[in-house]
Amino acid sequence: MLDIKRIRQETEDVKARVAKRGDDASVIDEIINLDEKRRELIQQTEALKSKRNKASEEIAQKKRNKENADDAIQAMRDVGEEISAIDQQLNETEAAFKDKMSRVANLIHDDVPVGKDDTENVEVRKTGTPREFDFDVKAHWDILDDLEMADFERAARVSGARFVFLTGEGARLERALMNFMLDVHGKNGYREMMTPQIVKSEAMFGTGQLPKFEEDLFKIDGEAMYTIPTSEVTLTNFHREETLSGDALPKKFTAQTACFRSEAGSAGRDTRGLIRLHQFNKVEMVRIEHPDHSWGALEEMTEHAENILNLLEIPHRTVLLCTGDIGFGSAKTYDVEVWLPSYNDYKEISSISNMTDFQARRANIKFKQDKDAKPKFVHTLNGSGLAVGRTMAAIIENYQNEDGTVTVPEVLVPYLGGTKVLKKL
RNA sequence: GGAUAGAUGGCCGAGUGGCUUAAGGCGCAUGCUUGGAAAGCCUGUAAACGGUUCGCCCGUUUCGAGGGUUCGAAUCCCUCUCUAUCCGCCA
Numbered sequence: 001m002l003d004i005k006r007i008r009q010e011t012e013d014v015k016a017r018v019a020k021r022g023d024d025a026s027v028i029d030e031i032i033n034l035d036e037k038r039r040e041l042i043q044q045t046e047a048l049k050s051k052r053n054k055a056s057e058e059i060a061q062k063k064r065n066k067e068n069a070d071d072a073i074q075a076m077r078d079v080g081e082e083i084s085a086i087d088q089q090l091n092e093t094e095a096a097f098k099d100k101m102s103r104v105a106n107l108i109h110d111d112v113p114v115g116k117d118d119t120e121n122v123e124v125r126k127t128g129t130p131r132e133f134d135f136d137v138k139a140h141w142d143i144l145d146d147l148e149m150a151d152f153e154r155a156a157r158v159s160g161a162r163f164v165f166l167t168g169e170g171a172r173l174e175r176a177l178m179n180f181m182l183d184v185h186g187k188n189g190y191r192e193m194m195t196p197q198i199v200k201s202e203a204m205f206g207t208g209q210l211p212k213f214e215e216d217l218f219k220i221d222g223e224a225m226y227t228i229p230t231s232e233v234t235l236t237n238f239h240r241e242e243t244l245s246g247d248a249l250p251k252k253f254t255a256q257t258a259c260f261r262s263e264a265g266s267a268g269r270d271t272r273g274l275i276r277l278h279q280f281n282k283v284e285m286v287r288i289e290h291p292d293h294s295w296g297a298l299e300e301m302t303e304h305a306e307n308i309l310n311l312l313e314i315p316h317r318t319v320l321l322c323t324g325d326i327g328f329g330s331a332k333t334y335d336v337e338v339w340l341p342s343y344n345d346y347k348e349i350s351s352i353s354n355m356t357d358f359q360a361r362r363a364n365i366k367f368k369q370d371k372d373a374k375p376k377f378v379h380t381l382n383g384s385g386l387a388v389g390r391t392m393a394a395i396i397e398n399y400q401n402e403d404g405t406v407t408v409p410e411v412l413v414p415y416l417g418g419t420k421v422l423k424k425l
Numbered sequence: 426g427g428a429u430a431g432a433u434g435g436c437c438g439a440g441u442g443g444c445u446u447a448a449g450g451c452g453c454a455u456g457c458u459u460g461g462a463a464a465g466c467c468u469g470u471a472a473a474c475g476g477u478u479c480g481c482c483c484g485u486u487u488c489g490a491g492g493g494u495u496c497g498a499a500u501c502c503c504u505c506u507c508u509a510u511c512c513g514c515c516a
Contacts, residue, residue, distance in 0.1 A: 042474070061444090
């Protein structure tokens with residue numbers, strides 16, 4: 001949610017930033033109009049209410065003195081009706097205003113490059129060199145199948161397309177990765193959390209999935225509840241409706257949860273393997289920051305995400321998303337992309353965003369710098385650290401051997417009980 | 426799922442239609458007192474929205490949420506949510 005005061009005062013700048021994303025800026029004019037109407041109605045109804053309050057006091061006074069107040073009561077009857085008529089108009093105007101407001105994306109930061117889609121993202125760093133294979137590389141889904149580490153066919157029978165059973169060494173590797181990632185983030189000061197994976201619609205509104213992106217979510221039938229598409233939702237909403245003390249900031253959280261995505265509109269893309277599923281595990285990082293420190297925090301979090309791939313020794317690069325590819329609630333986003341030999345390309349494995357005060361306004365998360373300070377909205381940031389399934393795919397493809405086995409990255413060996421090579425058991 | 430009791434300011438807690446601009450207490454802050462402190466006393470103590478000659482000013486709203494009755498609702502009525510306890514079920 002944007003700040004209406006900023007829309008009023010810097011209308012042209014706001015419109016320019018909306019247009020830069022490729023969104024229709026005329027919605028800002030509609031918002032301004034609704035805001036003016038709304039304020040006019042507020043003034044009308046408040047003037048009448050003020051009058052009513054004064055009259056009520058006089059009526060009370062007369063009653064106490066046992067005087068007749070019938071005339072005053074009669075006079076107020078019409079005022080009451082007038083108030084409810086204006087209030088009804090006001091409610092309608094305010095509902096329209098809020099609906100429009102809640103569908104405007106966050107204002108992009110000046111650093112964000114202008115571009116139409118992901119082909120115009122800007123590479124900022126590249127780490128490691130893709131390995132030269134002297135044999136034919138296999139895609140991770142073939143290796144998973146050969147080593148009996150995953151079963152897509154049976155998953156399709158049980159749950160449908162885009163689900164997977166991880167089996168044997170596959171399940172163990174997934175668990176090892178989650179533990180490894182949580183341990184690394186824990187050492188970096190992120191508090192480990194286990195969160196709900198089903199939430200109320202208010203929480204989804206708070207982080208910006210609702211009302212605009214309902215089709216991307218799975219909804220619980222008959223309930224106003226949804227499965228989370230990322231633990232960003234639960235971790236960010238953890239402090240919803242709260243005013244934190246300034247010295248409690250920053251709050252740093254990490255959690256592993258399942259993530260559920262309907263993947264509406266992605267038919268035909270990444271149809272094989274672990275890349276695009278309806279359900280996958282992800283380790284997430286979320287930070288609640290003082291507004292003065294959020295940009296530095298974004299850089300730090302991006303390094304924390306990259307750090308996992310550095311430790312796993314997998315080639316990767318970091319790109320700055322352009323205006324055409326950046327998410328709804330974000331002001332600036334880095335994607336970390338991992339090298340996948342089967343794609344012969346880098347593939348997104350983490351997305352790290354500074355949402356500025358956009359989610360804080362929706363979820364009403366504030367802080368007070370000190371006791372007497374006025375409450376202000378915090379900044380929220382989130383980033384994957386990392387998508388576990390995609391990390392497994394990257395390990396399997398980058399560490400595959402000619403004999404069909406997979407070497408375990410050194411840092412993971414302790415997490416796999418000493419197993420150094422994954423093979424068919 | 427069933428039954429009962431609740432939901433009031435940072436916290437505790439009073440309040441069954443106008444004398445509550447929410448009593449009282451705790452906590453917190455300023456000051457007085459003191460060599461300093463404790464105790465005591467004084468004063469103050471929310472948020473959102475709107476207006477604004479922008480002043481520490483004015484107005485409106487907020488007693489779980491939403492409707493309703495009324496000239497007027499923390500208070501009466503309806504619906505819902507949540508919490509606690511007990512029963513049932515269950516990992």
